[in-house]
Amino acid sequence: MPFRHLIARALLLSLLIPVACSSPEKQTASLLIHGGTIYTVDSVQPVVEAVAVQGNRILFAGSLEEAEKFKGEQTRVLDLQGRTMTPGLIEGHGHFMGLGYNELDLDLMNTTSYQEIVDAVAEKVKTAQPGEWITGRGWHQSKWDSMPAITVKGFQTHDLLSSVSPDNPVYLRHASGHAGFANAKAMEIAGVGVLSMEGIDTHEVEGGEVIRDALGVPTGVFNERAQGLITRHIPENTPERDAKAFELAVAACHRHGITGFHDAGIGRETIAQYEAMKAAGKMGIRMYAMLTGWDEELLQEWYVKGPLVDPDHLLTIRSVKLNCDGALGSRGAWLLEAYTDRPGHFGHETLPMSYVKETALKGLQHGFQVCSHAIGDRANREILDRYEAAFTELPELSNDHRFRIEHAQHLHPEDIPRFAQLGVIPAMQAIHLSSDRPWAIDRLGEQRIKEGAYMWQALLQSGIPVVNGTDVPVEPLDPIASFYASVSRKTLKGTPEEGYEPAQKMTREQALRSYTLDAAYGAFEEGIKGSIAEGKLADFTIFSQDLMTVPEGDLLNTEVVMTIFDGEVVYQKGG
CATH class of the missing domain: 3.10.310.70 (Diaminopimelate Epimerase; Chain A, domain 1)
Incomplete structure (x- = not known):
């Protein structure tokens, strides 16, 4: 080696050695939380004593002794006083502006x-x-x-x-x-x-x-x-009314411990409003929005420019929502066999299945997840068929598609294992069972109810995660009621005693995952939220009692007492 190269190398090493030998600057937490049971939904350490936060990120989760090493003069300390904390809850399927308008209208x-x-x-x-x-x-x-x-x-x-x-x-x-x-x-x-x-x-x-x-x-x-x-004859909302509805929806989410929201179908006006709210610093929620499939022109525009994956994790648009049948209550769900209480009527195919296939192909080609509303067994089967055809046609683009079926409420038994086989995620709302099951048997009859309705455990056992939620404003935005429905399969009045089709109950661990880590997975966001782990976003929900151990009969008495979003307390009950 030439002498000049040896000199240059020695100089470089002399510059590097002091850096390597010096101890790294101690990181100081902006927030330290302890004093209660903290469920992380992390398989490595499911329960921890304390969490340290720096800004909007989790700095540490583990023992209180270790967490206190991150404590400084400016660190805020939050004592849970025996209460329970989980990752921030995620509404896996709802209608955000509908939530706000519901508070303005009748x-x-x-x-x-x-x-x-x-x-x-x-x-x-x-x-x-x-x-x-x-x-x-x-x-x-x-x-x-x-x-x-x-x-x-x-x-x-x-x-x-x-x-x-x-x-x-x-x-x-x-x-x-x-x-x-x-x-x-x-x-x-x-x-x-x-x-x-x-x-x-x-x-x-x-x-x-x-x-x-x-x-x-x-x-x-x-x-x-x-x-x-x-x-089409109802006057459009004013910008002032829209802004008020948005603010009311954010506040409602915070009251219920919701820090993430999957908005199931929005158009260009709502997109513009969300962008304006984010620019004004008023987003207040991690929005995962689905483009409405009713507007083909809108979809074409987004196919050209591609998904919006927000580096701030406040407004992400990378999916398309298709409405493929109706609801069971209005007898609009599309069935393979006629309604038990309306012979000759099979519900409605509200979107051509050829359009589902076309959208599935374009979604794969342009990087968009496809989320299709399907309640009836025929709608679910037809959509699975179209998804499968698209995956077969474009196998090189189908490795991690995470296509979803929204609701997946009534399935033919033969189609249950197809979700896991195809990697299609069911986004189901457990609270629908509490509200609908008492009368749904009139629509479908006993056999179809028992073999194919609200099949949460069968889907989970097949190896596919379930995303939970409320479908607000179809149901109230109450994750505690939905959690109760998930683990009890009872009405909110506590009937029947053993629950409807009790073999399909979720465990409490499954129910919590469905509202946190599995919901995050359903939006490609499990790397940044859904569990309490170092480096993830500092979103937490704090409850008045332990959802995981309290007797089932007392679950509905649980209250959200605090919500932390982006490392800041955004809601505290009573003040």
Whole structure:
């Protein structure tokens, strides 16, 4: 080696040696949490004594003795005082702006009769401007204590509603979002019920149904895509109203310990709003948004520019939501065999299956996950078929697709193992069992219920994770109620004693994973959230008692007492 090279090498080593020998600067935590049971959902150390946080990242999780080594003069110390902490909960399937609007409009979630709906509208009419639309959501005829004297195909008719609001158009969405109820004024504005020259009302929609009485007169109930006949006439929301709804939704998430949200289907206006909220520092939630499949032009734009994976982990858009059938409550779910309580009716295919195949191929080609709504067994089978065809056609792009089926509520037994075989993730909402199971047996009959409905444990045992959630505003945004449903398979009144089809219960560990690490996996985000481990985001939910050990009968008494998002306390019960 030439002499000049030896000199240069010696000089370089002399510069490096002091750096290598010096001890690294001690990292100081901005927040130290201890004093309660901390469930990490991490297989290496499932429970720890303390967590140290620096900024918005977890610095350390383990023993209190080790954690205190990261304590400095500026470190805030949070004593859990015997309470329980988990990773921040993730709503695995919901409608974020729907959550906010529900707090602005008529919330009919807890109505128990048609008369209660009528009374709520009558009260709203008193303060409404002449001609102003009255909107709301949450009614569900199968959950009422009693049905009105006059019904058509299992639904109420508009007469009482129209009588209390003759001058204000009214449109009330079913809890499922797959049907709606209009009064006479709303139908008049939409021209529904107006006869043609031949004396025929020609308002029919493919993939939907206008419910009519024996004389062919619309009853006010619009199923699936037929809702558009009315909704296209409802004035659009103002920017001010949208901003208020957004803020209310963020606050509701924080109250319920939700730090991540999978928003199941949004359009360009909502995307623009989310981008504006993020720019203004108001996002307040880790949003994993799905592009609505109804807007083909929007999808084409995103295929060209590709997924948005936010380095700040606040707004990520890398999936597409397809709505492929309806809901069981409105008899819109697409079934292989007819409804038990409506012979000859099989539900609705609300999106052509050829479009599912096309979207699956484009999703693989452009790096987008595809998430398809399917409740009925036929819809689930048809979607699995289209996914499988796309994977077969593009095997080199199918290694880690993580395609999902949203709800996967009713499956043919032969299709249950196909989820794991194809790597398709079921995003299921356990609370739907508590709400729907008492009447769902009327729709499907005992055999179909027992062999294929709400098959959580069968899917988990097949080797595929389950993503949990509430489908808010279809159900209230209450993860504790959904956790209870997951492990008990009972109604929220605690019935039946052994739970419905108890073999399909989740364990408490499975239920917690479904709301944390498995939900993160369903969004390609298990590397940054979903468990409490060094380097992950500092999002935590703190409960009043131990969800993992408290007697089942006391689970629903659990409260979220604190929510920590991005290393900061964003909600504290009572202050």
